[in-house]
Amino acid sequence: MVELDPTDLTKEQLKEIIEDFANAAERAKRCGFDSLVVHRAHGQLPGCFLSKVINRRTDEYSADTIENASRFTKELLAAIRKKIGNTMAIEYRINASDMVEGSPSLDDEIAFAREIEDKIDLLHVSRGLHAMQNLAPYMNQPLHYPHGINLEDAAKMKEKLQIRIPVIPLFNHDEENIRKTAEFCKELGDAVTMIQLLPYHNLGVMKYLRISDKPVAEATPPSEEYMQKLKGIMEEYGLNVSIH
Incomplete structure (x- = not known):
């Protein structure tokens, strides 16, 4: 269902992944970019921690509470910001819904967004999982679909x-x-x-x-x-x- 399941990753592996993200951000800074995107939507690893369908961990990175489910992202964003300072904007892509049974509710996603809102500059709201081909139009909107199909959920994310x-x-x-x-x-x-x-x-x-x-x-x-x-x-x- 996802590209990388967080359940069996060791804490050392999580630290290595965070370091990889931070180093990539630093390279982007050296290249002169003004902003970067941390992709948490569509089944990417940072978004999997909130889903009880995917994340079956029982430690401090579990999906049992918003605090635990957001821990990896907070550590990730902190590591990135340490590397780039205030020289670049951070866009964070989030799912309003994975659109599969048992996935986090919109209220869960809103609570998650509020946990990290002081650490990002832009919230990009999407939906769906890459592994589910029938959900592709919600991630890459074709011309025949209604415009702004994610805007209503985005409005609920932020006042x-x-x-x-x-x-x-x-x-x-x-x-x-x-x-x-x-x-x-x-x-x-x-x-x-x-x-x-x-x-x-x-x-x-x-x-x-x-x-x-x-x-x-x-x-x-x-x-x-x-x-x-x-x-x-x-x-x-x-x-x-x-x-x-």
């Missing part, structure tokens, strides 16, 4: 939300799409404090071409005038919108 929306030509940059997105954000009510529109750019195209022989879809970054137009559309719904 206040800032939603970042990449505006990508050939994907979601048309006015109808933006209106539907605005309607959905409006339905979330006071939980949404800011909408940030992120115009597509092609700065990574040359790097992509160096590592892949697959063609790149031809897409032109939206103009400032067009971005202002989309901003105006969203503001019609009473939303606080900025362009980044």
Whole structure:
């Protein structure tokens, strides 16, 4: 069900894994990155400690209490922060639900998020497990699925939300799409404090071409005038919108 079951890992192995994460973060810092992601969703190891279906430990890393279930993550984040200081933002990806019977409830996940909220800069809410192919659309959302399928759970994770929306030509940059997105954000009510529109750019195209022989879809970054137009559309719904 998961890539690495925490049940049989020794405490020494847990320390080694934490050290590996921290060293990777330090390398990212040396490379000049501004932020990093700690992936706890989709069956990744940090997320397994909260699940009683997966984690059958009986020690201080058990799933019996939120304190125990969050211990590995707290130690992991502390080790990372020690390596990178305040020079990088930490995004933490979490599941609102594993979507399998017996998995942690949304209330459990919210309690977990509150345990670590002072140690991260951004909470990324997803759902599902990689091992369950039928759940793939919730992790990699196809075009025919409703937009923002994880936003309602994200709103419950945090009282206040800032939603970042990449505006990508050939994907979601048309006015109808933006209106539907605005309607959905409006339905979330006071939980949404800011909408940030992120115009597509092609700065990574040359790097992509160096590592892949697959063609790149031809897409032109939206103009400032067009971005202002989309901003105006969203503001019609009473939303606080900025362009980044």
